[in-house]
């Protein structure tokens with residue numbers, strides 16, 4: 386923001402006009418609602434923003450607008466004290482692409498007469514649309530040391546997405562078979578669990594894939610291929626599942642934690 390903008394927006398007349406509007410800013414830190422204030426906006430901006438909010442669809446004017454900040458997370462709500470309609474939008478809403486976008490989104494919904502139930506239903510539908518599905522992911526056979534002659538020990542997949550800075554974030558999910566134990570040193574051919582392991586990668590310059598399992602052992606091959614580690618590096622234990630399908634679902638469900646979804650996952 387330039388200095389001139391700051392000065393104009395902060396004229397006394399704007400400050401006192403904003404203080405009369407039914408718009409507030411709350412932060413967990415100071416634990417009180419401050420009237421006529423929004424984070425990052427001058428009083429002139431606050432007036433402009435509040436004037437965009439139409440009366441409630443029940444006819445009541447001057448609905449209450451409230452921006453809440455907690456540990457750097459923001460949301461913006463508008464509510465009517467006559468009919469009780471109240472809606473909220475957060476900085477995590479899917480269609481919020483720019484700073485403070487949640488405010489504009491909330492005002493648009495309010496002016497369109499939307500209810501919170503409709504917002505939640507739309508969010509759920511969007512979650513479902515972008516959630517990674519089994520058919521989006523290719524699981525490759527896991528042979529110890531990536532050696533074809535070694536027995537099939539499970540499956541793995543590599544998934545990547547672009548970070549904001551252009552670098553790449555990645556996940557490796559590995560599902561290892563656990564065989565039923567029939568004695569201290571022996572196990573049967575029956576699989577009793579599918580153990581999910583995961584490893585994440587930050588700031589990669591490019592994606593990587595492991596080569597097809599080799600006929601004979603050549604340790605360097607995975608590394609020559611730009612890999613940051615080998616197929617033997619499973620990462621952290623997550624959960625032991627009863628079936629392979631459940632283990633795959635478990636991996637995909639966790640992808641959302643780091644923003645991997647149908648829209649963001651890079652095609653390989």
Ligand SMILES: [Zn+2]
Nearest residue numbers: 441443465468
């Ligand atoms: Zn109302």
